Amino acid sequence: MAGSVDVLAPDSSINGTTKSLSEVFNSKAFISDHVPLVAGENGIGKGEAQNGTENGERKIVLGKNIHTMCLEISEPDIDDEVTGEREAYMASVLAKYKKSLTERTKYHLGYPYNLDFDYEALSQLQHFSINNLGDPFIESNYGVHSRQFEVGVLDWFARLWELEKDEYWGYITNCGTEGNLHGILVGREVFPDGILYASQESHYSVFKAARMYRMECVKIDTLCSGEIDCDDFKAKLLCHKDKPAIVNVNIGNFLLLSHSLMHFLSPFLLWLLHINISGTTVKGAVDDLDLVIKKLEEAGFSHDRFYIHCDGALFGLMLPFVKRAPKVSFKKPIGSVSVSGHKFVGCPMPCGVQITRSEHVKALSRNVEYLSSRDATIMGSRNGHAPIFLWYNLNMKGYRGFQKEVQKCLRNAHYFKGRLVDAGIGAMLNELSSTVVFERPHDEEFVHRWQLACEGNIAHVVVMPNVTIEKLDAFLNELVQKREEWFRDGKCQPYCIASAVGHKNCLCAIHR
Incomplete structure (x- = not known):
């Protein structure tokens, strides 16, 4: 099985008195003192660390209350500057914390983060407050920014997904969730009365978006593999034929649209199809887009009524290098794509990349005199360090490295x-x-x-x-x-x- 997955060769056309320190960071001490919470108990650690069930349903075991292990902040004494005790104490805290991070990194397996990176060369930039507030393509009055790095990263991903420079807009987000929030917000702005459809195993950020934007949300059943149950999807579509739909789909064929569908894309969209190629949260499953579209056709929805957003949080940057996985490409009728930067790429802070067609972002854009720029993002101030880390990694690895x-x-x-x-x-x-x-x-x-x-x-x-x-x-x-x-x-x-x-x-x- 190990050799059963083919990987694409890179496309050469795309470049590129001292206080005593408590054992708060001791993992074993943390575990032995672990009093997990059970949902519904007001956030206080009264639950049992069991995998049992209650009334036929498994208890959700939450982590420890951090107030039991937090590091309090105390005011400096008058003579602290003379004795140097405070500096020594803080140095010992940080040293122990670094040791804890090293240990926890060694035993990290359950979450999709690439922890193998070295950004020592960028440490010299930590002395600056780099903020990319506003539109990445329009310089604001705040001059300490990294837009030149940000747009370079966006260009790299636009080439990967086959969209010309003058046809795309995008930005570096603070996380993958922000990419989902942005994509779904575009749909809500265009279709205020639309209904959001998502399989029950979709990422939790999709349902968060529904709550934030006060959108009606319909959950679709899934198969045992985690893929969407398209029969249930069709049945629920038929119940709401009078309203536009915003559909979140975990892609199985990864945007493998039949060529007969390509020419039906309308520039003025009545239907937003939000497509997730990150896989379901727990099982890593992906859905069959062709079958989803077939069910839409059978339910009586015409082809010129959708907009496609591709949530490629983890697999979005892996699939382009696997032969049997159809490409994510703007040559197909998609409207936007997002990936996480701290997952497969490997970045020390959460971040992501969002790319959309420039015509679509107009629904969100507002000029802001205070910034001397345009506002079209979810956040206001944006981490200006993250684009530099991404730029550095992409340059070091390139397509061949990935x-x-x-x-x-x-x-x-x-x-x-x-x-x-x-x-x-x-x-x-x-x-x-x-x-x-x-x-x-x-x-x-x-x-x-x-x-x-x-x-x-x-x-x-x-x-x-x-x-x-x-x-x-x-x-x-x-x-x-x-x-x-x-x-x-x-x-x-x-x-x-x-x-x-x-x-x-x-x-x-x-x-x-």
Whole structure:
């Protein structure tokens, strides 16, 4: 399986008295003192660290109340400058914190962040307050900005997605969620009475957008793989044929539109189709866009009534380098694309890239005299350091570097899934995904140690460039050892994950 995914070669045409310090950063101390919260208990740590259920539903175990471990700020004493005790204390706090970060990074597997990067060369810029407030393409009166880097990054992604410089608009966002909020906001501005459709396994930011914009939202059922249930989608469309729709779709064919649909795109849109190629949050599943469009046709919606936004939070920068994955391209009838910069690219702060056709952003744009610029973004002030980090990384790696990293991630994901199954642990890996889903561990201490993302009876590991074979082996060896302890007396049994990932992927006592 490791060699079953082909990776594209790069396109050469696209370039590129001293206070005592508490053990607040000690991971083991944190775990032993861990009193997780249970949703619905007013945010105070009264819940039990169990994976049990209540009234047939699993309790949601929340993390520790940070007020029990926060670092208070105290006013300096008059003689602090003379003794230097405060500086020594703060230095010791930061040193311990750095040690904790190193340790937690070593045991990071559950979230889609590439932690393998080195930006030491950019440390000289941390002395400046770099702010890209306003439109990236129009310089404001605030001169300490990095727009020249930001537009360079945007040009790189516009070329990747095949959109000409004079036809696109975009900006560096603060995170992937902001990309979703921006795309859905465009749709809401154009169609104020539109209904938002999204599969129940879509990223939580989609439903946050619905709440923020007070949009009616219809959740669509999903299959066991995590893909949208298109029959349920059609049925719910038929119930609301009188209103425009804003549809969030996790793309399976990754914008593989049939050529017969291309010429129906209208510049004046009555329907916003918001497309998510980041995969579902937990399973990494992606939907079949062609089937979604077919269901739209069957429900009586004409082709000139949609606008497509592609949410490529994680996989948006991986898929261009996989042969069997159709390209994300503005030569197809899409309106905008967004990716996260702190995920596959690897950036020390959350950030993202949003690209849209210039004609669409007019619905949001307002000139602001105070800035001497234009406002078309979600945020006002924007992190001016993030574009520089992205620019630096893109220059260092280029398309060839990302190609190699994609190949490594997919190969390691197939390896890990195979090892889980060989160890008798139910697991699933969607095609073209680096997210491996498996049985949820039986105690929250183990989940916390490895920073796993869990939902119901399943957990997942996202294989990123920093996740090596050695790290996967270490995790699996520890998991196997823990399972022997959990299941030794027969009181505990492996979770059944058939309802979440299908019978063929479950290795519980019933489905083994």
